[in-house]
Amino acid sequence: MTAPRIVVDVDNGVPPWRQVRDQLVLLISGGVLPVGTRLPTIRQLAADLGLAAGTVARAYRELETGGVLTTGRRQGTVVAALPSHAPDPLAAAAAEFVAVARSLGASEGEALDAVRALYSVE
Template sequence: MITVDHASAVPPFEQIRTQLADQVRSGTLAAGHRLPSIRQLAGDLQVATGTVARAYAELEAAGLLTTSRASGTRVRDGQAVDLELRRAAERFVRLARQRSVPLADALGTVRAVWSGVDG
C-alpha cells in the first residue's frame, strides 16, 4: 500500500518512488507484479497523474520496473534482495525497535557501517 503525506516536505513523487522501490527490493512486490495504471494510482492517492508518471519513470530508469503498452507497468525480475540479506535486515530492525532506536538513527547506523566496511 502506497500513501502520500501531503503535509510532508518530501515531494509526493519521491514518497511514491521510495515506497515502491522499498516494496520491490523487499520482495513485497514480486517480479512480474503489475502496478496500477498511472491514472488509477494518481486517483487513489489524490495526486496529479504527472506525479505518478515521474515516480514510475524514475523507477524504470533505475531498472526496478518495466513498462509496455501490452502488459502495463510491472516489477522487473531479480530486483528483490536475497533471502539471507532480508533476514539480516529483519534481525537488525527487530533489535533497533526493541531498543527504541528511531528509523533515522537506524538508517544512519547502516550508512556509517556501510562507509566503514571494506569492500
C-alpha cells in the first residue's frame, strides 16, 4: 500500500495532527484517495512522516468522527465518504503540488516559478 502524499511542516505553527487531517481531506475531496481506498496503518503513516503514532491517530479519529474514514479490524482504515465541507478540486491539486514541492525542498518562489513556466507553455 502506498502512503498518501502528505508533508508535515513542524515549523509552520499548525499542529501536525491538523496538517495530516487537512491534507487527507484535500486528497480525498480531490479524488486522489477515492472512497474505498485503504489507508496506511497509524503506525506506518506515523513512521513515514516521522511523527508520533498518537498524532496520526488523532487525525484519523477526527476524520472517523466526521464519517470520512472507517476503521475495522479486517479492512483497516478506509475512506468511507467525501468530506461534507469538501474544497474544490483545484485546491486539492494545489495542496498535493505544495506537498510534493516541499518534499523536494523547493522554496515557495521556486514552486511558483515552476507553475508560471508551465502556464506560459502553449
